Amino acid sequence: MNAVQQKVAVLGGGSFGTVIANIMAEKGIKVSQWMRDSSRAEEINQQHMNTRYLPDYPLSEDLWATSDIELALKEATLIFVSIPSQSFRSVVQLAKPFLKAGQMVISTTKGIEGETFSLMSEILKDELPAAKVGVLSGPNLAKEVAKHQLTATVISSDDEALRTDVQAALHQSYFRVYASSDMYGVELGGTLKNIYAIAAGLSAALGMGENTKSMLLTRSLAEMSRFAVSMGANPMTFLGLAGVGDLIVTCMSPLSRNYRVGYALGSGENLEEAVESLGEVAEGVNTIRIIKAKADELEIYMPLVSGLYEVVFNGAHVQEVVKALMMNEQSSDVEFVLPREAN
Numbered sequence: 001m002n003a004v005q006q007k008v009a010v011l012g013g014g015s016f017g018t019v020i021a022n023i024m025a026e027k028g029i030k031v032s033q034w035m036r037d038s039s040r041a042e043e044i045n046q047q048h049m050n051t052r053y054l055p056d057y058p059l060s061e062d063l064w065a066t067s068d069i070e071l072a073l074k075e076a077t078l079i080f081v082s083i084p085s086q087s088f089r090s091v092v093q094l095a096k097p098f099l100k101a102g103q104m105v106i107s108t109t110k111g112i113e114g115e116t117f118s119l120m121s122e123i124l125k126d127e128l129p130a131a132k133v134g135v136l137s138g139p140n141l142a143k144e145v146a147k148h149q150l151t152a153t154v155i156s157s158d159d160e161a162l163r164t165d166v167q168a169a170l171h172q173s174y175f176r177v178y179a180s181s182d183m184y185g186v187e188l189g190g191t192l193k194n195i196y197a198i199a200a201g202l203s204a205a206l207g208m209g210e211n212t213k214s215m216l217l218t219r220s221l222a223e224m225s226r227f228a229v230s231m232g233a234n235p236m237t238f239l240g241l242a243g244v245g246d247l248i249v250t251c252m253s254p255l256s257r258n259y260r261v262g263y264a265l266g267s268g269e270n271l272e273e274a275v276e277s278l279g280e281v282a283e284g285v286n287t288i289r290i291i292k293a294k295a296d297e298l299e300i301y302m303p304l305v306s307g308l309y310e311v312v313f314n315g316a317h318v319q320e321v322v323k324a325l326m327m328n329e330q331s332s333d334v335e336f337v338l339p340r341e342a343n
């Protein structure tokens with residue numbers, strides 16, 4: 001089907017759901033955006049704004065929002081789910097009675113379900129066994145996309161038709177969509193980098209230099225790819241937009257909510273205050289806890305995650321943790337070239 005003839009539904013009324021829906025509405029695709037708050041849906045329909053999540057960014061007059069999930073999903077062939085990981089499964093369950101076999105359902109969520117250690121694609125497969133599943137992830141700060149800053153992302157799926165349909169639906173003069181078949185790697189890239197964005201924000205608040213930033217980013221990439229490979233992902237995925245690309249943007253931009261939580265912690269706020277003052281989702285906070293538990297269980301070496309966990313949840317002093325990290329046994333640079341054990 002021609003992209004413009006598709007009917008698309010986006011589940012989620014936050015910053016990312018809104019920009020994704022808006023990209024497609026701007027190019028004439030029929031889009032319905034579902035959100036639980038009917039007054040916000042009215043605001044999008046009448047004022048063409050989402051002032052809670054994207055203040056100051058005018059939206060397409062063709063973007064239509066509703067709080068009626070059945071209506072939103074009616075006749076939709078492509079469905080994006082842009083809901084924080086903690087509520088993702090419950091929203092998919094809400095949508096389930098209105099979905100048909102063979103529909104394409106794509107997660108844009110960068111998090112893990114703690115109780116089951118499921119990525120969002122796994123929740124989709126679990127809840128909707130007859131759907132075609134994909135994930136969209138990459139360096140995509142919602143507020144920059146809303147301003148039409150030139151941006152690229154990745155669509156990953158085993159299903160070639162899904163990849164090409166999403167590329168066609170989202171391609172814009174300011175938005176490019178690259179394809180991947182490593183769904184697990186793409187999804188883990190987007191999820192894990194949130195942890196290191198908290199570490200980067202924290203270090204920025206403490207005045208780290210450029211050498212330190214570079215070391216932190218590169219060792220974060222080493223650690224996240226080590227974890228992902230031990231879970232079955234392809235390390236080459238981490239060279240792409242969904243790996244190093246998303247790590248760079250999230251660790252360097254104060255627009256990142258995870259970076260902002262880290263910055264607030266480094267400026268002396270406690271975790272509760274930092275999350276409260278943000279007022280939006282920062283997936284990395286839960287992800288630290290979930291990944292730390294998994295790394296301990298599987299004995300995966302993740303010194304940055306362990307150190308950050310101590311600082312964020314156990315009140316350890318950053319300087320002490322940093323000193324211990326720096327004095328650790330020296331190791332291999334790229335362990336896919338020189339294995340750590342061989343050093």
Ligand SMILES: NC(=O)C1=CN([C@@H]2O[C@H](COP(=O)(O)OP(=O)(O)OC[C@H]3O[C@@H](n4cnc5c(N)ncnc54)[C@H](OP(=O)(O)O)[C@@H]3O)[C@@H](O)[C@H]2O)C=CC1
Nearest residue numbers: 013014015016017036082087108109110140141142280281
């Ligand atoms: N923002 C960004 O730059 C990007 C975000 N992402 C990812 O997209 C996902 C969504 O993030 P984002 O849109 O930014 O989040 P926001 O915090 O901006 O918005 C969250 C949205 O989810 C809704 N929501 C939460 N729980 C429920 C529920 N139980 N039922 C219905 N709606 C619910 C909220 O509704 P309500 O307002 O009523 O509470 C709100 O509309 C995250 O995993 C994030 O990592 C990915 C790329 C970029």
Ligand SMILES: O=C(CO)COP(=O)(O)O
Nearest residue numbers: 138139140141256257258
């Ligand atoms: O994933 C993002 C950019 O790609 C958004 O990051 P935050 O959730 O930290 O704002």
